[in-house]
Amino acid sequence: MSDDSELLERIKAGDESAFSEFYDRMAPLLFGLVFKILNDAREAEDVIQEGFLMVWKKAASYDSARSSPSTWVTMIFRHKAIDRLRARERRSRGMERAALEPTACHDEGEAVLQNEVGAAVRAALERLPGEQRDAIVAAFFSGMTQLEISEKTGAPLGTVKARIRRGLLKLREHLGGL
Template identity: 55%
Template sequence: MPSPELTDETLLQRAGAGDARAFEQIYDRHSPRLFGFLCQMLGNEKEAEDVLQEGFLYVWDHAKAYDSTRSAPSTWLVMIFRNKAIDRLRALGRREKLLEKAAVEEAVLRTSSEVPGETLEEREKRLWVQQALQALPTEQRRLIEFAFLKGLTHPAIAESLGLPLGTVKTHIRRGLLKLRDLMKGGLSR
């Protein structure tokens, strides 16, 4: 006769006491659903796999802190993985913004006139960036120049031009995305 299946609460208590088999059962029982949840939140299987691993490492380290009077085991697990996914989304957003900002700053700074010691390839890239900037709608180009050439913050741009902050942010974001798309085609030549 097979032994009765242990509850999630019992498994978490045992995992908290260092029982690796109990932890494996928690993983086997909940990882498929949590992985699907993370894929939905993150929109990327690789990121979801990474967050799943981080989340279960956290569960292993903190299973002893689980308190059944505060939440059901599945709720506790979902909250851990939700928070890990939110942390990952924030980190990805910061990284994406930094990469975009660096690429645009480099591109905009290279659009100045002739650069001493510039190679032919560098000159072609600089000219391509100039063309890409000119291809942007005037308002987007102007706001990007304020942000990256003059180093103004979004609120400072909004105040100096008398525009709503949301409008400034939207125009800059759309301009950066369009500039990135334009440059992908030309810089890979």
């Protein structure tokens, strides 16, 4: 079995079977992420489709010295989902969802697959002080600006920035060699 970096190298060369394998590996994680951000299955499908077409066309721009393949695609798909969230002017609903359900797995009648990494990340989040966890979750999933997070939480802007920094550093520490 190929590793993710090798698959991306083959995708760069136009290898469709590598693209298919990369999709199988990444799509559940990315679909879960963009669905959580958008809370709309059809829109999430559109983002997945656009995102993977971008991976196919732009695989050559991947820089292995800068990030792992998983991080590269996660940040691309997150960015696309947040762009779409902002564009459809339903940001306030997104904010409510992210703020109220910081670590919840949506299921809406559909069984949500669990895995060890997900459980470890959720556990690491749970270990953060509540205000840091909320700031981190809002920053990652909601598409809110610093100012909006500040207004939403009632904390001064400087406090929000400090919470995000401390929360992210602690999260890195808690995740260790994950």
